[in-house]
Amino acid sequence: MDTVILENISKSYITHTTPALNDVSFSVGKGELFGLIGPDGAGKSTIFRILTTLLLPDSGKATVAGYDVVKDYHEIRSCVGYMPGKFSLYQDLTIEENLRFFATLFGTTVAENYALIKDIYEQIAPFKDRRAGKLSGGMKQKLALCCALVHRPEVLFLDEPTTGVDAVSRQEFWEMLRRLKAQGITIVVSTPYMDEASLCERIALIQTGTILSIDTPDNIIRAYPGKLYSLRAPKVYLLLHDVRLYEGIDQCYAAGETLRVSFKDERKDHPALLRAYLQHKGHPQVSVDQITPDIEDCFIEKLSDQ
Ligand SMILES: Nc1ncnc2c1ncn2[C@@H]1O[C@H](COP(=O)(O)OP(=O)(O)OP(=O)(O)O)[C@@H](O)[C@H]1O
16 A cells, blocks of 8 residues: 555645645655655645644545544654754754754654664764754754654655755755665655656656646656757847747747757647748857757646646
8 A cells, every 4th residue: 555645635725815735646655755846836845734744634635654644643743754844953952952852752762763864863973062053054954854764754754855955965865865765764755956856766746736747757758748959049038039939839948058949749840940940030050959858848848738
């Protein structure tokens, strides 16, 4: 049986007219590393709050480790680890005090489950007497992860753990997640960084409370309909303007210093004609190359279906 199951979950906040979650369903297998990928406001934190029993859904059903999120909140709270989006440890307590506090809260000791957190804790141990409020972003993140793990949870919920953390710490963090997964822990992690999608086994793309797609990152990329082109020319802004005027263009958006372009259908898909049109428009050096889409391209394409 799947460890996390959501069936038709909807949730609205009183102060918000649009629902935060709209009929959301997905499940996560035992020991899976599952990613919720979506921009700010997509509904990721609302999903975590419901799954960790901090918020009641308006409708639908969800279970974690076989327990119902509404009826069995007591059982769920002892078998999940949760790292919220905002740093929520005690800023005035030291690293060691925070860890001991969370262990005591769950009726265990740091020593009892030390093997699970050892790798991560050793990286912050030299600063164990430093107050949490005085730690760097990467160190806070590692401490929060240790605190979420100290009672050896069955399921780990991580809400945007890498937001605001430098690139090296982000990479280290994903390596830590892979090691935790190898120990059998089911992990649900959210991120607004599309490049982190490929580090998950399966992902759900989410936008304004609606799931756009659920699959492995490779399958989502393989399912991209049609072809995608990368356009490069010295005057990118003018290029964007001129491409958008060309009949038959479906998507055209900036990606760094290039443009990503797709055609409406196969009959319109003639890059040589587009190149000739752009040369005529004053872009003599334009290059048009077919590329493999990444997850961000797939996300943008799915949004256009909405
Ligand atoms: N306590 C709240 N009261 C009212 N509206 C809320 C509340 N929490 C979230 N929302 C709204 O619900 C929607 C989903 O928010 P949620 O925090 O779940 O998204 P998110 O994907 O986690 O993004 P973020 O990283 O910005 O938190 C947003 O429109 C948000 O403004």
